[in-house]
Amino acid sequence: MSAFPFVIAPSSGAAGEQSMLALRKVAAAPGIALVGTARPRPAAGEVLLRMEAAGICGTDIHIAEWTPGYESMASCLPVTLGHEAAGIVIEGPDAWLGRRAVLRPSVLCGRCEACLSGRSGSCRARRGIGIHRSGAFASEIVVPEANLVAVPEDIDAELAALTEPxxxxxxxxxxxxxxxxxxxxxxxxxxxxxxxxxxxxxxxxxxxxxxxxxxxxxxxxxxxxxxxxxxxxxxxxxxxxxxxxxxxxxxxxxxxxxxxxxxxxxxxxxxxxxxxxxxxxxxxxxxxxxxxxxxxxxxxxxxSYRAPLSAWPEVLAALADDGEVLRRLVSHRLPLSRIGEGFMAMASRQAVKVMVTPDG
Ligand SMILES: [Zn+2]
Ligand SMILES: [Zn+2]
Missing domain, CATH: 3.40.50.720 (NAD(P)-binding Rossmann-like Domain)
Structure with a gap:
């Protein structure tokens, strides 16, 4: 029972080795589409991650249903959804290579009055990963290095992907x-x-x-x-x-x-x-x-809404201490190719948290 169209078109978009599967918002209307798209390339200051696990959020459901409040996305489409993610850095500075990281979804502008006066939590021009720029429902993702938070080694990818919510x-x-x-x-x-x-x-x-x-x-x-x-x-x-x-x-x-x-x-x-x-x-x-x-x-x-940076290490510590209690939040585990089922389970409130992993 879902209110939004879900299109599977894996052969559209880019083809061959340079393409990957991605769940995208393609139009400012109800719907989401699983399509083939070009693999992303990092620019200066950015890193490339291999996605390991990404959770479906209530926000993703709102975006799929295209409920009011997400109009700011319209000029950024098409965009790959997914902002609750853990992955391994496969291209970027040596200090990060091979390391597991989670993503802080807000990309700050660094130029507005709030950013320049050290109150970047109030940045007026923030752009959300998985909302205004492509996110994690794909096999690879590019994000600014500044948005990475390192994950301690005893926390696996699924637990790490719970960090943001x-x-x-x-x-x-x-x-x-x-x-x-x-x-x-x-x-x-x-x-x-x-x-x-x-x-x-x-x-x-x-x-x-x-x-x-x-x-x-x-x-x-x-x-x-x-x-x-x-x-x-x-x-x-x-x-x-x-x-x-x-x-x-x-x-x-x-x-x-x-x-x-x-x-x-x-x-x-x-x-x-x-x-x-x-x-x-x-x-x-x-x-x-x-x-x-x-x-x-x-x-x-x-x-109460977005947490300050100081909350992230505290949450990672809680995941290390109470991981098996918090893992119970994950009610569904699906490969990316079946992500549509996860959206349905979330929209019908049958799921608590749906965790998506790469295929194969
Ligand atoms: Zn979320
Ligand atoms: Zn700013």
Missing amino acids: LTVSHEAARNAAIEPGDRVLVVGPGPIGLAAAHFARKAGARRVVVAGRRDEPRLACARAMGFADCLDTADAGLTRSLADAGLPAEHDAVIEATGVAALVPELISLLAPFGRLVIAGIHAAPAQVDLTALVRRHQRIVG
């Missing part, structure tokens, strides 16, 4: 300002929510409740990651489901990873005084908020 979760948990003993509610059991639950637990939360709505495969993943308190709120709603399960009615932190704006007032009602609501979902609609209640209860609402 985990930095988003890590940032959400950091913004929740969790203190030992806190009660935490995570709403939305996709990969971002599940990994945020993991980082909340790691930060010392006493109890982490994971809630979803008709999300059984993802709630099963939460249980497999060791979260005992998992709720399907489809029938009774969130507040009633918590009460029926004998779980707290107030939480010190609530992490929202659903993108359902209509839920936000209820999430605030589930916050304890001085509680923090972290909004990590991408919302298609505005939310209505009772500000006076928020004021009188000293609560905070925080938006």
Whole structure:
């Protein structure tokens, strides 16, 4: 059940030894295409990687469906998708050759006011790998050397490819300002929510409740990651489901990873005084908020999105420590030639994380 056309045309584009399979966005309209395309060549300051593993992200699904918010891609098409990747450097400076790296997706301009004043996190002209320039759903990928992050040797390619989405979760948990003993509610059991639950637990939360709505495969993943308190709120709603399960009615932190704006007032009602609501979902609609209640209860609402560079080594350390828990996020493994099945599984919420590897 997918809302976007998926075209397989491996013989189109470049042919012969110089061609490779790539999953591309070719037009500013719903759809994606698996096509033959020329192998990329690195320019000055860039490196060539052999792709080892790349995850399909919710962003990739939005791009395939062509939901509003991705218009800036139109002038960059055709572009190879994929930004959650690990690979081996096969062309570049000696220090990198043969090493496994993960990619920071944001290519910064280095020229805008933010970049020049050292606040490159606020770069106005950033270009996303796998969005505005070609990414990792291909056998080879070219990226700026500055976007590489080295992977410690004890972390395999599949785990390494989880690094980028985990930095988003890590940032959400950091913004929740969790203190030992806190009660935490995570709403939305996709990969971002599940990994945020993991980082909340790691930060010392006493109890982490994971809630979803008709999300059984993802709630099963939460249980497999060791979260005992998992709720399907489809029938009774969130507040009633918590009460029926004998779980707290107030939480010190609530992490929202659903993108359902209509839920936000209820999430605030589930916050304890001085509680923090972290909004990590991408919302298609505005939310209505009772500000006076928020004021009188000293609560905070925080938006959380891209993590700073400092999060990357912390996430890689977590992958080294908790790799087998975090690997449970990978629900599907597919070769690039079958990536269309992975998009379908993600779009229908049957998958948690789909990991794509090169063919053969
Ligand atoms: Zn992503
Ligand atoms: Zn800039």
